[in-house]
Structures are given as C-alpha cells and as structure tokens.
Amino acid sequence: MKALKHLNKYFYKYRYRLIVGIFITIIAKVFALFTPRLIGSSINVVSDRINGKITQEVFESQLFINILYLIGAAILAGIFTFLMRQTIINVSRFIEFDLKNEIYKHYQILSLSFYKANRTGDLMNRISEDVGKVRMYVGPAIMYTMNMITLFVVALIYMYSRSPELTLYTVLPLPILSIAIYKISQVINKRSRIVQESLSKLSSFTQEHFSGISVIKSYSIESPTNHSFEILSSENREKQIDLTKIQALFFPLMILLIGISTLIVAYVGGTLYINGKIKDIGTIAEFLIYVNMLTFPVAMIGWVTNLVQQAEASQKRINEFLKQEPEIKNNIEIPSVIEGSINFNNVSFTYPDTNINALKNVSFNIEAGKTLAILGKTGSGKSTILDLIGRLYDINKGEITIGSTLIGALNLNSLRESIGYVPQDAFLFSDSIKNNIKFGKENATDDDVIIAAKNAKVHSNINDFKDGYNTVLGERGITLSGGQKQRISIARAIIKSPDILLFDDCLSAVDTETEEQILTNLNRVSKDKTTIIVSHRVSSAKNADHIIVLDEGRIIQTGTHASLTETEGYYKDLCIKQRSEKEI
Numbered sequence: 237m238k239a240l241k242h243l244n245k246y247f248y249k250y251r252y253r254l255i256v257g258i259f260i261t262i263i264a265k266v267f268a269l270f271t272p273r274l275i276g277s278s279i280n281v282v283s284d285r286i287n288g289k290i291t292q293e294v295f296e297s298q299l300f301i302n303i304l305y306l307i308g309a310a311i312l313a314g315i316f317t318f319l320m321r322q323t324i325i326n327v328s329r330f331i332e333f334d335l336k337n338e339i340y341k342h343y344q345i346l347s348l349s350f351y352k353a354n355r356t357g358d359l360m361n362r363i364s365e366d367v368g369k370v371r372m373y374v375g376p377a378i379m380y381t382m383n384m385i386t387l388f389v390v391a392l393i394y395m396y397s398r399s400p401e402l403t404l405y406t407v408l409p410l411p412i413l414s415i416a417i418y419k420i421s422q423v424i425n426k427r428s429r430i431v432q433e434s435l436s437k438l439s440s441f442t443q444e445h446f447s448g449i450s451v452i453k454s455y456s457i458e459s460p461t462n463h464s465f466e467i468l469s470s471e472n473r474e475k476q477i478d479l480t481k482i483q484a485l486f487f488p489l490m491i492l493l494i495g496i497s498t499l500i501v502a503y504v505g506g507t508l509y510i511n512g513k514i515k516d517i518g519t520i521a522e523f524l525i526y527v528n529m530l531t532f533p534v535a536m537i538g539w540v541t542n543l544v545q546q547a548e549a550s551q552k553r554i555n556e557f558l559k560q561e562p563e564i565k566n567n568i569e570i571p572s573v574i575e576g577s578i579n580f581n582n583v584s585f586t587y588p589d590t591n592i593n594a595l596k597n598v599s600f601n602i603e604a605g606k607t608l609a610i611l612g613k614t615g616s617g618k619s620t621i622l623d624l625i626g627r628l629y630d631i632n633k634g635e636i637t638i639g640s641t642l643i644g645a646l647n648l649n650s651l652r653e654s655i656g657y658v659p660q661d662a663f664l665f666s667d668s669i670k671n672n673i674k675f676g677k678e679n680a681t682d683d684d685v686i687i688a689a690k691n692a693k694v695h696s697n698i699n700d701f702k703d704g705y706n707t708v709l710g711e712r713g714i715t716l717s718g719g720q721k722q723r724i725s726i727a728r729a730i731i732k733s734p735d736i737l738l739f740d741d742c743l744s745a746v747d748t749e750t751e752e753q754i755l756t757n758l759n760r761v762s763k764d765k766t767t768i769i770v771s772h773r774v775s776s777a778k779n780a781d782h783i784i785v786l787d788e789g790r791i792i793q794t795g796t797h798a799s800l801t802e803t804e805g806y807y808k809d810l811c812i813k814q815r816s817e818k819e820i
C-alpha cells in the first residue's frame with residue numbers, strides 16, 4: 237500500500253464528494269436491508285393466518301402494508317445505489333484524469349535520455365493501462381469495500397438480534413467463499429496478463445506490417461507474413477481459451493457456495509425452529525435472503541484484494557517514472573535575454589547511454605548574426621553540436637557560451653524559445669499543413685504562414701493540394717515527399733523569427749536548384765540571426781561566414797570557402813568531387 241499513498245493528495249482534493257459518497261452508500265444499504273425483514277414479517281403474517289391467529293382483514297391489511305414498504309424500500313435503495321455510483325465512480329474518473337495529466341506533464345519535462353532509455357510502449361502503458369488499474373482501486377475497490385462493510389455491520393446487527401446461533405452458521409462458510417474467489421481472481425489476472433501480452437505482440441506485428449506494406453508487396457512476401465500472423469494469432473487463441481476456462485469457474489463456484497450456505501441455513505434454521513429456539517418461521521426466510529445478500533459482497537473481498545494488489549503494482553510503476561528527475565534542469569527562474577553569439581571552448585561530450593565520445597575538444601566562435609557551416613563525414617558529431625546548443629544534453633568538459641553567459645546559467649525556456657531548429661528527419665504532426673507551420677509560432681497569421689512557406693520554397697507545392705494550407709498530413713491525410721517535409725519543417729523554424737537558426741542537413745532531399753533558391757531566401761531571412769548550417773554539400777556551406785570540418789568528433793579544418801578550397805584536405809576534395817558529380 238506504500239505506492240498507493242501517492243493518491244492521498246487526490247483523495248484529499250475530492251474529500252467532500254467521497255464523504256457524501258460513503259454516506260450515500262450507507263443509506264443505500266440500510267434501505268436494501270429492509271427487504272429480508274419485511275419478507276420475514278410477511279411470511280409470519282401468512283403463517284399466523286394459517287394457524288388462525290389473525291383474521292382475514294388483519295392478514296390482508298398487514299400484508300398490504302408490508303408490500304407497500306417493500307416497494308418503497310426497493311425504490312429508495314435503487315435511488316441511493318444510483319447516487320452512490322454517481323459519486324464514488326465519478327471521483328475515480330476525476331482522479332484518473334488528474335493522474336494522467338500529472339504523468340503527461342512529467343513526461344514533458346524529462347530529458348531525451350529518458351525517452352531513449354524507455355520504450356514508447358512502456359510510456360503509453362503507464363499512462364493508460366496502469367492508470368486504469370489504479371482507477372479500479374480508487375473507484376470500484378473503495379465502493380465495494382464500503383458496500384461490504386455497511387452491509388455486514390447492518391445485516392449482522394439485524395441477524396444477531398433474531399438468532400445468534402443461526403447467524404454463526406450463516407457467516408461460517410463466507411470466508412471460504414472469499415478465499416476461493418481470491419485464488420481464482422489471481423489465476424484470472426495472471427492469465428489476463430498473458431492474453432494482454434500476446435495481444436500486444438499481435439497488434440505490434442500488424443501495425444508494423446501495415447506501415448511497411450509497400451516493402452512487403454515489393455518483395456512479394458505476403459505469404460510468409462500471413463504464416464507468421466497465423467502463428468501469433470493461434471497462440472493468442474490458446475491463451476484466450478485458457479483464460480475463458482478459469483473465468484467459467486467463477487460464477488458456478490459462487491452459485492455452489494451460495495447453495496451450500498442456503499442448505500446450512502435451511503437445515504440449522506429448521507432444526508432450531510423445531511426445537512423452539514427460533515420463534516417464527518419468517519426468521520428462516522429472512523436468513524435465507526441474508527445469505528444471498530451477503531454472498532456477493534463477501535465474494536467481492538477476494539476480487540477487491542486483487543484489485544488493490546494490481547493497483548499497488550501499477551502505481552509503483554507510475555511512481556518510478558514520476559520520481560525521475562529531468563537530467564537537464566532549468567537553473568534560473570527569471571527569463572534570460574539571449575544574445576546570438578555562440579562560443580564553444582574545448583568542448584567534449586560523451587553520450588551517457590552509449591558512451592560514444594561524439595565531440596573531442598571542439599572550439600569555435602560565431603558572432604551574433606553570422607553564419608557557420610559544419611561539414612564532415614557521417615557520424616562525425618555535427619548534429620551533436622546542434623543538440624548541445626539547444627541544451628538537449630549537458631557537456632562533460634569545456635564551456636559553451638551564448639552571448640556572454642554560460643549556457644547552463646541561461647533560463648532553459650528562453651534559450652529554447654530563441655532557437656529555430658530544423659532536424660535531420662523532419663517530423664510533422666497529423667494535422668493541417670498550416671498548423672504544422674504555425675507550431676513554431678501559435679499566434680502567427682495566415683499571411684505569416686504563407687510568407688514562411690514562400691521563403692522555404694514550398695508555397696507552390698502546398699497550393700497544388702486540393703485543400704491548400706488546410707491539407708491534413710499523416711496517416712489518414714496526404715503523404716508528403718521527403719523534400720516537401722523538409723521545407724515545411726524549415727518554414728516552421730523561420731516563422732518564429734528566432735535569434736538562432738539551426739539547420740541540420742535539412743536540404744538533403746531537395747534538388748540543388750531548389751537548394752540554391754532556399755539558401756538565397758534563408759540568407760535574406762536570417763540576415764541578423766546567428767545561423768548554423770549542417771550539411772554534406774559544399775553548395776550549402778559555401779556562402780557561410782565561417783566553415784568547420786569535423787572528423788570523428790574533432791575539428792580538422794576551419795576557414796572560409798575561399799580559404800578552404802585553396803587548402804589540401806577534406807573540403808577541397810569534397811568540392812572537386814561534388815563539382816564533377818554536377819557536371820556528370
């Protein structure tokens with residue numbers, strides 16, 4: 237129960253609703269427990285009439301009053317049971333909502349390394365399945381426990397006042413029932429988990445194969461794929477049958493135990509009546525109803541215990557994530573003014589998860605408003621430099637200064653707000669093109685969007701779509717070409733008009749002619765902004781104020797296009813190679 241303590245703040249938040257819920261539960265049960273008493277009394281009236289103890293008129297009027305009371309009690313019990321569900325189950329939904337928001341908010345502040353260390357499926361499970369299990373504790377578990385306690389206390393008082401001996405025989409088999417249900421629930425849960433795992437395997441398989449349907453068709457591997465699906469699917473069928481078998485035992489077992497308890501009450505009650513220890517026959521009828529009324533809540537103890545155990549395990553998993561501190565912390569609350577110059581002084585960086593030493597003693601300086609181009613072989617550390625400027629990671633050695641302030645001493649939000657970043661693989665959301673561009677600046681007007689798209693040379697492509705800027709992208713929308721995605725991603729960055737622009741190889745999928753036009757536009761747009769262009773092409777780098785060439789995390793060349801084309805080395809070789817490729 238330690239992990240579930242996390243929920244206490246929510247119980248406190250909704251305390252008034254919970255108290256009202258508990259109060260209503262008690263009232264509902266008190267009314268429900270009128271029924272056995274009234275039936276018992278009605279049978280006594282019938283018995284008195286048969287024995288001639290009362291007249292026909294008295295018999296009719298007493299029976300009529302009892303029936304009226306019975307109907308009244310049933311209606312009131314029904315109304316209060318409805319209200320009980322409305323209060324307690326609603327509270328569980330409120331808490332579920334709050335907990336989901338808390339987890340999602342926390343996910344948002346965690347650093348990239350957290351996302352690398354945990355699978356997406358795991359993150360999704362904690363926010364959906366685990367929260368769902370916790371809700372079962374907050375709602376049904378609490379409701380059934382309250383139900384059971386009230387029913388037991390009230391029923392036992394009534395029963396004891398009628399016949400202490402019969403009460404003992406009535407409650408005796410109940411613990412056995414509870415333990416049996418607990419054991420069965422445990423097996424049901426274990427098998428449900430296995431079914432769940434096999435279902436998620438099946439859905440991951442289908443999801444992946446639907447996404448890669450073009451590869452499957454082009455390699456003509458439909459038949460082996462079908463075969464793999466059949467194997468997974470039949471595995472799932474076996475697990476489902478295993479689960480159904482044990483589930484099928486649940487109700488028969490309950491009915492058997494209710495039957496045994498009923499027999500005991502009938503036998504013991506009958507014997508006590510014959511011996512004169514019970515005065516009227518109605519008491520036996522009353523007890524028979526109590527047996528039926530108490531069995532279900534008692535069976536629920538086993539079920540509820542299981543719910544609580546599962547909720548505890550789920551909350552423990554949730555707490556593991558909630559406890560995680562973001563590795564990248566905002567060290568300063570007040571917003572910082574970001575000046576555009578960037579300085580790397582002997583910076584070394586090793587990725588914590590892979591231990592890859594991506595940068596080794598890297599030093600360079602860009603004045604505010606100037607452009608730096610970074611070239612180098614794949615894996616040489618170019619993107620890592622951009623990640624470090626956005627403080628997605630903290631460095632191990634050296635200093636990064638933005639303006640005149642060390643990067644760690646800047647307000648993290650101010651820093652990131654002042655950066656327009658175009659990643660290597662453009663990610664677009666399943667939303668309209670307009671909203672994807674506006675993502676960089678929520679309050680942008682339609683004109684701003686069009687200007688940004690024009691500068692990124694994607695405006696005419698967008699206009700070719702039937703719905704223009706309202707064209708929806710993604711799974712159920714249109715699929716863009718790699719180059720179109722890159723250009724929308726560029727539009728998203730420049731619409732922000734940030735002080736620092738970072739382009740990570742974002743023109744790789746456009747032809748050289750379009751690249752030229754975009755670069756001219758970017759030159760204009762980023763006139764007074766600090767710009768870093770990472771590229772594999774000399775054409776993207778040649779107009780930069782300064783160029784650095786990286787190899788295995790070290791700077792191997794620095795200079796301008798003019799100076800580097802004069803010097804023997806990587807840049808000159810690349811230049812010659814790409815010029816001859818162009819001529820071919």
Ligand SMILES: Nc1ncnc2c1ncn2[C@@H]1O[C@H](COP(=O)(O)OP(=O)(O)OP(=O)(O)O)[C@@H](O)[C@H]1O
Pocket residue numbers: 587589590592594612613614615616617618619620621660741
């Ligand atoms: N998130 C990460 N976690 C762990 N290691 C990483 C991560 N990103 C990059 N690396 C490693 O760091 C090294 C430098 O990678 P980086 O992406 O900076 O190279 P790059 O020069 O941008 O390459 P490319 O031109 O292919 O984009 C590589 O060896 C890469 O495997």
